[in-house]
Amino acid sequence: MKRSILIILHILAMLLVLAGFVSLRDYSVRGRGISWINSSSFEDSIRFSEMVSSDIAGIKRLAVLKKAFETDNSLDEEKTIVTAESMNGGIVYTVGDILTLSKKFGYTLDNDSHSLVVNRVSDVNNYQIRVTYKEYDPYYFQNIVPGPSQGVMNIRDLCIETLRSIAEYYSLKAIYDSPESNFQYAAYFLTDDEEELVVSNAEDLSSSVQSYGKYLVVSSDYSVTTNIVPQPDNIMQGINDFPYADLDGNVLEIGIDTMYLYADRYRAAADSFEGYIKNAYYYLAMLIGGAVLMLITLVPIVRDSDVAKTGKVFVMDRLPLESMILILAFGAVAVYGMFRIGLYNFMEVLAEEGSWNFWCKTAKMVIVYIFCVVILCSMYRRSYHGGVFYNSLLRRGMLALADDSTDMIWSTVAGYGLFMIVNAVCIGLGVWCSMNAMLSRFYVFAAIMLFVFAGAVDIAVYVLLYGRRKQRAAINKALKQISGGNVAYTIDEEGYSGGELEAVRSINSISDGLSHAISEQVRADRLKADLITNVSHDIKTPLTSIINYVDLLKRENIEDEKIKEYIDVLDRKSARLKNLTEDLVEASKASSGNIKLEMRRLDMAELAGQAGGEFDDKFAKRNLEFNLSVPEEPVYILADGRHLWRVFENLLNNAAKYSMEHTRIYADVRKENGNCIFSIKNISQDRLNISPDELTERFIRGDVSRSTEGSGLGLSIAKSLTTLMGGKLVIEIDGDLYKANVILPEYNEEMDEAQKNEPNNTI
Amino acid sequence: MQSTILVCDDEKEIVEAISIYLEGEGYKIIKAYDGKEAVDIMNSGQKVDLIIMDVMMPGMDGIHATLKIREKLDVPIIILSAKSEDNDKILGLNIGADDYISKPFNPLELVARVKSQLRRYMQLGNIAGSSSQAVFKCGGLTINDDNKEVFVDGELIKLTPIEYNILLLLVRNAGKVFSIDEIYEQIWNEEAIGADNTVAVHIRHIREKIEINPREPKYLKVVWGVGYKIEKQ
Numbered sequence: 001m002k003r004s005i006l007i008i009l010h011i012l013a014m015l016l017v018l019a020g021f022v023s024l025r026d027y028s029v030r031g032r033g034i035s036w037i038n039s040s041s042f043e044d045s046i047r048f049s050e051m052v053s054s055d056i057a058g059i060k061r062l063a064v065l066k067k068a069f070e071t072d073n074s075l076d077e078e079k080t081i082v083t084a085e086s087m088n089g090g091i092v093y094t095v096g097d098i099l100t101l102s103k104k105f106g107y108t109l110d111n112d113s114h115s116l117v118v119n120r121v122s123d124v125n126n127y128q129i130r131v132t133y134k135e136y137d138p139y140y141f142q143n144i145v146p147g148p149s150q151g152v153m154n155i156r157d158l159c160i161e162t163l164r165s166i167a168e169y170y171s172l173k174a175i176y177d178s179p180e181s182n183f184q185y186a187a188y189f190l191t192d193d194e195e196e197l198v199v200s201n202a203e204d205l206s207s208s209v210q211s212y213g214k215y216l217v218v219s220s221d222y223s224v225t226t227n228i229v230p231q232p233d234n235i236m237q238g239i240n241d242f243p244y245a246d247l248d249g250n251v252l253e254i255g256i257d258t259m260y261l262y263a264d265r266y267r268a269a270a271d272s273f274e275g276y277i278k279n280a281y282y283y284l285a286m287l288i289g290g291a292v293l294m295l296i297t298l299v300p301i302v303r304d305s306d307v308a309k310t311g312k313v314f315v316m317d318r319l320p321l322e323s324m325i326l327i328l329a330f331g332a333v334a335v336y337g338m339f340r341i342g343l344y345n346f347m348e349v350l351a352e353e354g355s356w357n358f359w360c361k362t363a364k365m366v367i368v369y370i371f372c373v374v375i376l377c378s379m380y381r382r383s384y385h386g387g388v389f390y391n392s393l394l395r396r397g398m399l400a401l402a403d404d405s406t407d408m409i410w411s412t413v414a415g416y417g418l419f420m421i422v423n424a425v426c427i428g429l430g431v432w433c434s435m436n437a438m439l440s441r442f443y444v445f446a447a448i449m450l451f452v453f454a455g456a457v458d459i460a461v462y463v464l465l466y467g468r469r470k471q472r473a474a475i476n477k478a479l480k481q482i483s484g485g486n487v488a489y490t491i492d493e494e495g496y497s498g499g500e501l502e503a504v505r506s507i508n509s510i511s512d513g514l515s516h517a518i519s520e521q522v523r524a525d526r527l528k529a530d531l532i533t534n535v536s537h538d539i540k541t542p543l544t545s546i547i548n549y550v551d552l553l554k555r556e557n558i559e560d561e562k563i564k565e566y567i568d569v570l571d572r573k574s575a576r577l578k579n580l581t582e583d584l585v586e587a588s589k590a591s592s593g594n595i596k597l598e599m600r601r602l603d604m605a606e607l608a609g610q611a612g613g614e615f616d617d618k619f620a621k622r623n624l625e626f627n628l629s630v631p632e633e634p635v636y637i638l639a640d641g642r643h644l645w646r647v648f649e650n651l652l653n654n655a656a657k658y659s660m661e662h663t664r665i666y667a668d669v670r671k672e673n674g675n676c677i678f679s680i681k682n683i684s685q686d687r688l689n690i691s692p693d694e695l696t697e698r699f700i701r702g703d704v705s706r707s708t709e710g711s712g713l714g715l716s717i718a719k720s721l722t723t724l725m726g727g728k729l730v731i732e733i734d735g736d737l738y739k740a741n742v743i744l745p746e747y748n749e750e751m752d753e754a755q756k757n758e759p760n761n762t763i
Numbered sequence: 764m765q766s767t768i769l770v771c772d773d774e775k776e777i778v779e780a781i782s783i784y785l786e787g788e789g790y791k792i793i794k795a796y797d798g799k800e801a802v803d804i805m806n807s808g809q810k811v812d813l814i815i816m817d818v819m820m821p822g823m824d825g826i827h828a829t830l831k832i833r834e835k836l837d838v839p840i841i842i843l844s845a846k847s848e849d850n851d852k853i854l855g856l857n858i859g860a861d862d863y864i865s866k867p868f869n870p871l872e873l874v875a876r877v878k879s880q881l882r883r884y885m886q887l888g889n890i891a892g893s894s895s896q897a898v899f900k901c902g903g904l905t906i907n908d909d910n911k912e913v914f915v916d917g918e919l920i921k922l923t924p925i926e927y928n929i930l931l932l933l934v935r936n937a938g939k940v941f942s943i944d945e946i947y948e949q950i951w952n953e954e955a956i957g958a959d960n961t962v963a964v965h966i967r968h969i970r971e972k973i974e975i976n977p978r979e980p981k982y983l984k985v986v987w988g989v990g991y992k993i994e995k996q
Binding site: 533536537538540541543544545546547548549551552578582602603604606607609610611612613614616617626628637639641642644645 | 847986
């Protein structure tokens with residue numbers, strides 16, 4: 001079955017449960033579980049109790065309004081109901097005043113429906129008054145805070161409000177004043193004028209009240225006698241309006257004729273209850289069936305979710321289980337809080353007062369239900385990733401305790417615990433002392449000392465933690481330095497202790513080891529270069545003889561063509577050997593960095609011009625046209641002139657040697673992103689079936705050299721020298737187009753400073 | 764006049780080869796095979812006009828021999844060594860040698876350097892005597908501006924007018940470095956615009972004419988990336 005259908009079914013089932021619950025609840029009998037469904041009467045139901053409760057509220061309101069508007073059981077227009085202040089001084093409004101004023105504004109009362117009638121909207125002069133007292137609203141005086149703007153309202157609104165109260169008075173009177181009611185009552189209140197006020201629709205109820213089918217009596221000592229279950233919850237609330245009168249007899253008597261002789265609201269409710277009880281079993285079935293359906297649909301929804309199948313994980317699933325539950329619980333509480341704020345207002349409009357509590361509970365249930373389902377889904381997904389409890393704080397904690405570093409954990413816990421205890425004890429004692437400060441000066445002194453001590457401890461702990469943090473920052477810096485290549489970086493051990501000291505020692509030993517290894521490496525490179533140099537010296541001596549005697553042979557008058565040819569071969573090869581030995585020494589020195597650099601400010605454009613001049617003849621010999629373009633202003637770089645010349649020389653030499661005849665060689669000098677670039681482009685005579693890397697790394701990689709003149713080490717030397725001077729040599733090959741770029745950073749003053757600060761530039 | 768040259772090297776074949784070349788030029792050769800021998804010959808009072816000295820030799824090496832000889836005599840000494848590093852050359856020149864040739868050497872260069880050293884040694888003072896306002900000297904390089912003649916170690920060098928002007932500019936301001944543009948503006952009297960090989964090419968031609976080894980110039984030095992100068996001597 002499709003997941004969406006399942007979800008819809010689930011929601012429908014939830015609604016079913018809700019509906020069943022709502023229906024059952026209305027007439028259920030508290031304290032009797034579900035058994036009421038078999039044999040129950042309206043009088044035993046919650047509904048009944050709620051009706052009584054609402055009637056008690058009605059009686060109390062009626063008492064207030066009677067006190068406000070009535071004398072001798074009828075509306076008294078002479079009664080003062082509102083006192084106010086206007087610009088002309090204090091005003092007193094009687095009921096009659098308000099009725100007259102209201103008429104002016106076009107408001108009257110409908111006598112049958114007891115509601116407000118607006119006849120016309122008049123633009124009678126409306127004005128502001130500050131109301132200080134309303135007879136019909138005994139809370140009013142308590143609720144307003146004395147102040148210039150408090151209680152200010154305009155006279156029209158006051159009229160409407162008063163008229164509404166009068167209407168309410170009439171309608172309550174209609175309900176409660178009639179003796180022909182199944183609801184018989186007598187209530188004795190004490191007004192705020194200390195007068196006794198009796199509200200009743202029955203004569204001499206005190207003797208007969210216990211004979212009614214359902215009754216409720218509040219005696220003079222406020223003890224309640226009743227057979228109404230559950231007991232209405234607003235019996236005593238009356239005390240806030242008007243207190244019950246201080247009598248010898250009962251203060252509230254209510255009796256309900258359960259024969260329902262009169263056709264009133266109680267009989268109507270009892271009749272509908274009878275019809276309802278017949279359906280109670282259906283409602284119960286709805287509730288149970290809905291609940292079962294919810295469960296049935298929930299399982300596949302959780303299990304067959306794509307998430308579980310594909311192993312997809314939400315952010316919440318990565319949190320430890322307990323944290324997730326806690327966060328969701330907070331979320332649920334927050335949602336309920338918003339519900340309270342937002343939806344209460346709707347509820348108050350849409351639902352009767354008696355059911356508010358119910359709706360709140362329902363909302364709570366729904367939220368808790370969603371919360372549980374979400375957790376269930378997450379737990380199910382978790383079961384695919386190492387188990388439900390795999391990622392839980394409990395498991396982590398247990399693992400941590402089982403770890404080798406138990407000591408560390410306990411020392412941390414103990415330290416923190418001690419800190420907390422000291423704080424708690426000091427602050428607790430301090431608060432206790434300050435509460436007793438009245439008793440003796442000692443307590444004042446002790447409280448101050450305790451707070452100061454706690455503060456001092458906290459500051460000391462802060463300083464300690466800050467120091468640790470600083471040390472850790474130093475350790476991090478050292479690690480960064482070392483990983484960044486500054487292997488000689490060490491930390492002064494002074495001031496460190498404990499774990500930090502260990503870390504510092506480890507770092508220092510790593511740094512020692514690394515710098516030792518690197519200096520060893522440098523030494524090895526130097527030895528290698530020295531070895532090559534020495535070997536080359538030893539080769540040069542016999543080579544000198546070979547070259548000289550070949551030369552002497554050449555000078556002999558030799559007729560034999562064959563011998564001449566042989567001598568020529570000897571001549572060429574010995575010359576090549578000479579080049580090789582020289583280049584070999586240079587390449588080994590350059591690649592091992594065993595070269596002294598004399599860095600100074602140079603003009604790359606000038607150097608390019610000089611190089612062009614040096615190669616003029618060589619290019620001309622092969623009919624090559626050399627095009628150099630340089631910017632007008634100098635292109636300053638920091639470099640060793642002789643070595644950079646060597647780089648240029650090698651590049652131009654290659655161009656002169658390997659370019660196709662009758663082609664052009666383009667060279668230019670330019671600035672780009674803080675770099676100065678010399679680039680030279682030429683068309684190669686031979687196929688360039690070799691990668692740029694192979695061209696420049698011949699010496700290091702020992703690739704097979706091309707069997708032409710020269711050592712084939714020129715580019716390798718050029719590259720090493722450029723790198724040593726802080727630049728880059730980039731070779732690009734595009735078909736027959738050969739391009740070499742020498743890239744060096746543009747000169748600035750800081751370079752000179754750096755150069756001075758680093759006198760030992762023999763790398 | 765036949766000059767006598769002392770050739771000192773532990774490699775007999777090299778001494779032999781050098782002898783063949785120099786005898787071909789008409790010089791008289793005295794052979795020595797280590798430093799001690801060379802010092803002994805010099806101490807024996809024989810007339811020697813020039814010494815060619817190897818560095819790496821068993822017993823007393825060329826450096827020590829040179830130092831020993833220099834204690835008494837100022838005869839020109841050319842160091843001949845397989846060590847071609849800058850440091851080695853500087854060391855050799857600093858201890859009193861007049862020139863330095865690295866192995867393996869070009870026989871023609873050797874002969875040229877020998878001739879040059881001998882001319883300077885023999886004719887020192889000859890030209891100096893006829894000095895006038897218009898004569899500029901810089902080591903072995905002499906320019907007589909009256910008749911536009913240039914001598915290197917007494918030998919007349921033929922330069923084109925532009926080459927002559929460039930060289931004169933540099934010699935008159937010996938030690939100062941001139942950039943390509945500066946030289947162009949001074950010689951051609953117009954503003955230098957854009958890149959042109961002209962000056963650099965002329966400089967190379969001058970070097971080829973006045974230097975024994977243009978790649979390692981003695982007088983007209985290239986300050987790479989800055990310009991050109993005549994070394995003040």
